[in-house]
Amino acid sequence: MSVPELIRIVSRDSPMALAQVERVRADLADILPGVRTAVVPVRTTGDTWLGDLAQVEGKGAFTKEVDAALLTGEADLAVHCVKDVPADRPLPAGTVFAAFMKRDDVRDALVHLDGLTLDELPAGSRIGTSSVRRVAQLAVSHPHLECVPFRGNANRRLAKLAAGEADALLLAVSGLERIGRRDVISELLSPEAMMPPIGAGILALQCREGDTDLIDAVSTLGHPETHREATAERMFLHVLQGHCNSPIAGYARVDRSGELSLRACVFTPDGKVRLNAHEWAGRLDPATLGTSVAVALLRQGARELIDGIPH
Template sequence: MVWSTTPGRLSHLAADTRAQRSTLAGMSDSRLLRIGTRNSPMALAQAERVRAMLADRHPDVTVEVRSMSTSGDRWLGDLAVLGGKGAFTKEVDAALLNGDVDLAVHCVKDVPGDRPAPAGTVLAAYLARDDVRDCLVHPGGLRIEQLPAGARVGTSAVRRVAQLALHWPDLVPVPIRGNANSRLAKLDAGEAYDALLLAVSGLQRIGQADRITHPIDVDSMIPAVGSGTLVLQCRDDDTRTRDLAASLNDPRTWRETMAERTMLHILQGNCHSPIAALARTEPDGRLGLRARVISLDGKTVLDVHEWAADPITLGTSVAAALLRQGARELLDLPTHGSA
């Protein structure tokens, strides 16, 4: 594991801390909160956002960011070989459980939806959701409907591949791995890809929003469960950190995420499942959940949109409707390389 430390507020708090040490002897540890994150540029930006939010609301707490590489970042082959999405969270989970860090920041999209959070940890708070849309990045500035037939679009997400096939069957999805920065570099190299599909929120977080040439409407390209949402995870017996995390929770995002992830859990979706879903709070306060399960060729589309007051009821009902329409058959298709 590779560690690096960002001192954050440490430097300008040093004088205060020294002054307090005589009166608060032995309490300095309880004023330190260590955030663990994978070390991709996007993950570091996310952790820094949380550090700044905590430092702003809790000036008495010193927050540090500790980054580490994950197997998902190191392995650039098929993720199925590593057993799925946990590839990006496993090392951070371990650091949290053994007490090296106190808080982990994850994209909800990368947190496995087919099993509970690792034993001993809790998903304690959800930050207010960012832009949920996927977007096209095209070096010539084109929108997706302007791409010529045969254009090669870099994406490995089955959800994006299936919805490309559904709406733009003349485009050719080409697998691509690596973090968003390295994908942009591959696009710019100009050999393998004509355009990319990426998340708007991710590009914003790494300061590359100016590369977006077309944010695609959510009815054409329904996002992934948890898109644009950051979640804070801590040890379930660490009440101090749970309280700090809870101070950043956005109740509306929490409710929307519960609906989407309840559905995903019932469908037992993983990163090879062509599942798209978006929960949204309507002006009247009810929650709507729109979901699609799609065959990779885009020819079979199950589409459900329901509304309810309770997120668990809603997620359950949408999953049940998808299963009645035959979702199991689309989801159980063998995927290349997975067990």
């Protein structure tokens, strides 16, 4: 078996997802000249249902139909935001990650059309976000601001903001960059001010596990440091076993000397309780670091905290 002449790439059909696919196609053209690529866009449950994600068995809402296209053979390669791929369970049987691509910006940004920052927003300003992670952290740092539920892909959220459905938004910097809308950012929030989600800013390439030639070929698009970070973060979440309503944040970093560390937090929905752990890998492999940080939070009571949140 060898790399197919045509690689069919499946992804969500949002503008952000399609921009991600174009990046992957360009990278594939560099490493596999002569191989053609095609795009198989699919609409996922998470794109269609704009209510509470917890009601549609939220986890996997943005990945299920993409995984299905891979497994039925309609496509050969899937592009996912790691952030959207459930970590509490293994990848769908028969599929593997072939590459974690070089990580983009992990930060969240404030989008306010008149350029105000979080500290400048007047009391009662409505911040559009349905993310329990963002809501919990903002409730503590800016208790005078009010979060209002806001779903839909990033372009739709920007349109709803322009229509006055909120006064400002919290969105990922990497996502805004991918849709070419860095211009709407009014403030970049440091990871300390707004701790990012597991997998922030990372794109993963997923293949059928039997397609070893394709896996070998696309694995050259992988970035070793990002691979270590993603592995630590996802194992952390796997051990912690959160649910749709449990605010969890965390991010791993490989520093300049090559050392890997992982910082992670679990919050109550109002942000008032914040469990925190930060460890360096030392001689531990990335997955063991993820386990160790999860165990540290479990020792602080994370299980009771997570299970006590209605879901």
